[in-house]
Amino acid sequence: MTTPLLSLRGLTKAYPGVVANDDVSLEIGRGEIHALLGENGAGKSTLVKMIYGLVKPDNGTMEFNGASFAPQDPRTARVGGVGMVFQHFSLFDALTVAENIALGMENAPAMGQLAARIREVSESYGLPLSPDRIVGDLSAGEQQRVEIIRCLLQDPKLLIMDEPTSVLTPQEVSILFETLNKLRSEGTAILYISHKLEEIRTLCDAATILRLGKVVGNCIPAETTARDMAEMMVGTTLKTPQRSGATAGEVILEINKLFLPPASAFGMPLREVSLSLRKGEILGIGGVAGNGQDELLGALSGEIQAGHGMITYKGQDMTGKGPNARREIGLLSAPEERLGHAAAPDMSLIENAMLTGAVREGLVKAGILNWSAARLFADRIINVFDVRTPSAGNAARSLSGGNLQKFVIGREVLQHPDVFIVNQPTWGVDASAAAAIRQALLDLAKSGAALIVISQDLDELMEISDHFGALNEGRLSQLRPAVGLTVEEIGLMMGGAHDEETMHG
Amino acid sequence: MIKFEKRPQPSQIFSLATPLLAVMATMIFGGLLFAVLGKDPVQSIVTIFWEPLFGEFAFYYRPQLLIKGAPLVLIAIGLALGFKAGVWNIGAEGQYIMGAIFGAGVGLAFYPTESAFIFPLMILAGAFGGWLWATIPAVLKIKFGTNEILVSLMLVYVAEQFLASMSLGLLKNPDGFGFPGSRNLQQYSSAYNADIIAGTGMHWGVVAAFIAVIFAYVLLTRHSLGFAIRVTGEAPRAARFGGVNPSRLILFCLGTSGLLAGLAGMFEVAGPAGQITIDFNVGYGFTAIIVAFLGRLHPIGISLAGLLMALTYIGGDIAQSQLQLPAAAIQVFQGMLLFFLLAFDLLTNYRVRFGSKEVTP
Numbered sequence: 029m030t031t032p033l034l035s036l037r038g039l040t041k042a043y044p045g046v047v048a049n050d051d052v053s054l055e056i057g058r059g060e061i062h063a064l065l066g067e068n069g070a071g072k073s074t075l076v077k078m079i080y081g082l083v084k085p086d087n088g089t090m091e092f093n094g095a096s097f098a099p100q101d102p103r104t105a106r107v108g109g110v111g112m113v114f115q116h117f118s119l120f121d122a123l124t125v126a127e128n129i130a131l132g133m134e135n136a137p138a139m140g141q142l143a144a145r146i147r148e149v150s151e152s153y154g155l156p157l158s159p160d161r162i163v164g165d166l167s168a169g170e171q172q173r174v175e176i177i178r179c180l181l182q183d184p185k186l187l188i189m190d191e192p193t194s195v196l197t198p199q200e201v202s203i204l205f206e207t208l209n210k211l212r213s214e215g216t217a218i219l220y221i222s223h224k225l226e227e228i229r230t231l232c233d234a235a236t237i238l239r240l241g242k243v244v245g246n247c248i249p250a251e252t253t254a255r256d257m258a259e260m261m262v263g264t265t266l267k268t269p270q271r272s273g274a275t276a277g278e279v280i281l282e283i284n285k286l287f288l289p290p291a292s293a294f295g296m297p298l299r300e301v302s303l304s305l306r307k308g309e310i311l312g313i314g315g316v317a318g319n320g321q322d323e324l325l326g327a328l329s330g331e332i333q334a335g336h337g338m339i340t341y342k343g344q345d346m347t348g349k350g351p352n353a354r355r356e357i358g359l360l361s362a363p364e365e366r367l368g369h370a371a372a373p374d375m376s377l378i379e380n381a382m383l384t385g386a387v388r389e390g391l392v393k394a395g396i397l398n399w400s401a402a403r404l405f406a407d408r409i410i411n412v413f414d415v416r417t418p419s420a421g422n423a424a425r426s427l428s429g430g431n432l433q434k435f436v437i438g439r440e441v442l443q444h445p446d447v448f449i450v451n452q453p454t455w456g457v458d459a460s461a462a463a464a465i466r467q468a469l470l471d472l473a474k475s476g477a478a479l480i481v482i483s484q485d486l487d488e489l490m491e492i493s494d495h496f497g498a499l500n501e502g503r504l505s506q507l508r509p510a511v512g513l514t515v516e517e518i519g520l521m522m523g524g525a526h527d528e529e530t531m532h533g
Numbered sequence: 534m535i536k537f538e539k540r541p542q543p544s545q546i547f548s549l550a551t552p553l554l555a556v557m558a559t560m561i562f563g564g565l566l567f568a569v570l571g572k573d574p575v576q577s578i579v580t581i582f583w584e585p586l587f588g589e590f591a592f593y594y595r596p597q598l599l600i601k602g603a604p605l606v607l608i609a610i611g612l613a614l615g616f617k618a619g620v621w622n623i624g625a626e627g628q629y630i631m632g633a634i635f636g637a638g639v640g641l642a643f644y645p646t647e648s649a650f651i652f653p654l655m656i657l658a659g660a661f662g663g664w665l666w667a668t669i670p671a672v673l674k675i676k677f678g679t680n681e682i683l684v685s686l687m688l689v690y691v692a693e694q695f696l697a698s699m700s701l702g703l704l705k706n707p708d709g710f711g712f713p714g715s716r717n718l719q720q721y722s723s724a725y726n727a728d729i730i731a732g733t734g735m736h737w738g739v740v741a742a743f744i745a746v747i748f749a750y751v752l753l754t755r756h757s758l759g760f761a762i763r764v765t766g767e768a769p770r771a772a773r774f775g776g777v778n779p780s781r782l783i784l785f786c787l788g789t790s791g792l793l794a795g796l797a798g799m800f801e802v803a804g805p806a807g808q809i810t811i812d813f814n815v816g817y818g819f820t821a822i823i824v825a826f827l828g829r830l831h832p833i834g835i836s837l838a839g840l841l842m843a844l845t846y847i848g849g850d851i852a853q854s855q856l857q858l859p860a861a862a863i864q865v866f867q868g869m870l871l872f873f874l875l876a877f878d879l880l881t882n883y884r885v886r887f888g889s890k891e892v893t894p
C-alpha cells in the first residue's frame with residue numbers, strides 16, 4: 029500500500045466558545061481528488077488553514093510525503109509543495125496579470141521571463157491567460173485562473189481549492205474540471221472544498237464529510253447519491269421545497285429600460301433592464317456576482333433613484349419614492365449583505381425589526397416609536413422562523429449567518445409584501461435554514477405575492493422559479509420559463525457573449 | 534502575548550465603566566505630569582477636584598460649576614446628536630460666537646426700551662445665528678460633498694474676525710469712551726440673563742441646558758428621528774435601506790447643534806460675560822467635544838461630564854493662582870481625559886487575552 033501524500037491524524041483546534049476541528053483524521057493519496065464536505069461552520073476552512081500554515085493546530089499531527097509536516101506560515105507550506113486557491117481572491121484590480129503573480133512570488137523572475145512562463149503554463153493546462161491584461165477587466169472565472177496559475181507556477185504536489193465554482197458559469201466549471209483532471213493525471217492531488225454535491229459526484233474520487241468539527245463519514249461520491257451525502261452533512265432528513273405550480277395573475281411590477289450609471293470607476297451600470305412581474309409569480313434572476321445584482325435591488329428598494337417611467341408598481345411610477353414610501357404600498361426587499369445593509373450589526377433584533385417594520389407593522393405613530401410593539405414583532409419573527417438566539421435583545425452580529433438570514437427574510441415575509449425582492453436568500457446559510465427560507469418564499473408566492481429572487485445558486489433558482497433570466501454586465505437576458513431550461517442554455521444566458529476558449533481536445 | 538478578540542456583543546459593563554476608568558487614569562497621569570513640572574501631585578489633584586466643591590471658598594465656586602457647566606452641556610448635547618450620526622460639527626465655537634452676536638445685536642437694537650419681549654427675542658435671534666452658521670457647512674456637504682469638519686472649523690476663524698469687527702464697529706458701545714466692546718448687557722435689565730435664584734449661578738442658560746438634556750434623551754430613545762441618527766452612525770447602508778434621508782439628517786444634526794451652540798453663546802453674553810468683546814469666547818465650543826465623548830454621547834452622561842469638565846476649569850484656575858500651575862497644563866489634563874476615554878473604549882468591543890494557547894505539533 030503506497031504511503032498517502034498527506035495524512036492528518038487527530039487534528040484539533042479550538043477557539044473561544046467553539047471547537048472548530050475535533051480529532052479530525054484524513055488521508056489523501058497521490059493523484060487523488062479528495063472532496064471535503066460540510067455545512068457552513070463544519071470546520072472545513074479551519075482544517076485547510078492548518079494544512080496551509082495559516083493556523084497552528086492545538087493537537088494532532090500531519091505528515092506530507094511520509095515526513096512530519098508542520099508549516100509555520102503559508103510560505104513554508106508552499107515551499108513544501110502545498111498550494112491554495114482561496115474563495116475570495118487577493119488580486120489588485122489596477123495591475124496586470126503578470127504584476128499580480130509577481131507580487132505573490134518570493135524571487136520573481138524578470139517580467140519578460142515571467143510573462144513567457146505564465147503563457148506556457150496557462151496554455152498547457154487549458155486556462156489561457158494573457159499576462160498583460162488588467163485584472164480589473166477580467167471576469168471572475170478568468171481572475172480565478174490567475175490564482176490557479178499563481179499556484180501552478182510553484183509546482184505544487186497538493187492543490188487546495190476552497191469553493192472554486194461559486195463564481196463560475198457552467199461552461200467555466202467544465203473547463204476547470206478538465207484542468208483538474210489533467211493535474212490529477214500528472215500525480216498532483218487536489219483537496220476540493222465544496223457543498224455542491226452533484227459537482228463532487230462528477231469530479232471527486234473520495235470524500236470526507238465534516239459536521240460540527242468532527243468527521244462523520246467517508247464515501248466514494250460516484251457511488252453515493254447527492255441526497256445521502258446531504259443527509260450525512262446535515263444529520264437530519266432534508267425537506268425539499270415544493271413548487272406550487274399556481275397560475276400567475278395580473279402584472280404588478282414593470283421595469284422599463286432601467287438605466288443606472290455606474291456608482292464608481294470599477295462599478296457596474298444597469299443597461300436597459302426590462303421585465304414584467306405578475307402576481308403569484310417567482311422570477312429567478314441568475315448571474316455571477318458583480319453583474320448588477322446589488323444595483324438592481326437598490327433601484328427597486330428605493331435606495332437608488334431611477335429615472336421617470338423606469339419602474340412602475342401597481343400602476344404608479346416609483347420615481348422619487350424612497351424605501352419607506354415603497355414599503356407603505358407593499359414593495360419590500362432584502363439585500364445581500366446581512367451585516368451592515370439588511371441589519372445593523374451592533375443593534376438588537378428589536379431595533380432591527382423596527383428598522384424596516386415600522387411602517388407596515390404600525391410601530392411608529394406621529395414620530396414616536398412603540399418599542400413594546402417592536403419587541404412583539406421581533407419575537408414573532410423569531411418564533412415563526414425558528415431563529416436561534418437567546419433573546420430578541422441580542423445584537424444582530426451575535427447570530428450565526430443562517431439564523432440572521434432567517435430573521436432578515438422572516439422580517440419582510442411577515443409584513444405581507446405584495447412584491448418581494450431578495451438578493452442571495454441562502455448564501456452562506458446551512459442546508460436546513462436554506463430549506464426553511466425557500467419554503468417561506470414559495471408560501472409567499474402561493475398567497476399571491478410576486479417575487480424576484482436574485483441568486484448565484486442555479487439549483488435553488490431552478491427549484492423555485494417560474495421564469496428565469498440572467499444578469500450579465502448589467503444587462504438582463506430574455507426571460508424564459510424555468511421548466512425545461514438546460515444547464516447549457518442557462519450558462520449561455522449568464523455568460524453573455526463570452527467566448528470560452530479551451531485547449532483541450 | 535496580548536491579543537484583542539472582538540466580543541459577540543458590546544459589553545454593557547465596560548460601556549458604563551470606561552468614563553470612570555478614564556478619570557482615574559487621568560488623575561494618575563495628570564498627577565505624574567504635575568510632579569514632572571515640580572508640583573506636589575497629590576496637592577494638585579486635590580486642588581483641582583476637591584477645593585471647588587468642599588474647600589474654604591466652595592460657596593463661591595459651586596455656583597461657578599453651573600455657570601461653566603451649562604454652556605458645555607448645552608453645546609455638547611447638540612454635538613452628540615451629530616456625532617452619533619457620524620456628522621462631525623467641530624465648529625461649535627463659531628456657532629456660539631454668532632449666536633452671541635445675533636442675540637446681543639437684537640437686544641442692543643432695542644436699547645434703552647424696557648420690555649418683557651426683548652429677552653425672548655434675543656433667545657430666538659441667538660438660536661437663529663448659531664443655526665445659520667452651522668447650516669453653511671451642512672448645505673456645502675449636501676450639495677458638494679465637502680467635509681463638514683473642515684468647513685465648520687474654518688468658519689470658527691471667520692466668526693472670530695466677525696466678532697472683532699462687531700466689537701470695534703457696529704456693536705461698539707457709544708458711551709464706552711472709545712474702548713472696544715459693546716454695552717454691558719448686565720446693566721440693561723430687559724436683556725440681562727440674571728440668576729433665577731440669586732447667587733446659585735442658575736441662569737436661563739442652565740434651564741435651557743436642562744431642557745436640552747431631556748429633549749435629547751426623549752428624541753434618541755423614543756423618536757424616529759433619534760433612531761435614524763443612531764442607525765446612520767452605526768450602519769449607514771442599513772440606515773439608507775431603512776429609509777433614512779441622509780441630506781435631511783445632515784441638515785437636522787448640524788442645524789440643531791448650531792442652534793444649541795448659538796443659544797449657549799447668547800446666554801453667556803447676556804449673563805456671565807456681559808458684553809461682546811473681541812475675545813469673549815473661551816473655547817467652550819471645543820471643550821464641548823470632550824464633554825460629548827466623556828458622556829458617551831448619552832444625554833445623562835453629558836450632563837455629568839459637563840459638570841466634571843467645569844470642575845476641572847474651576848479647579849484649574851485655583852491651581853493656577855495657588856500653585857502657579859501653567860494654564861496649558863490644565864488643557865493637557867483635559868485632553869488626557871478624552872485620550873484615555875477613547876483608549877478604554879476599546880474594551881467595550883474587544884476582550885483582552887494574554888498568552889498563547891497554541892501548541893506546536
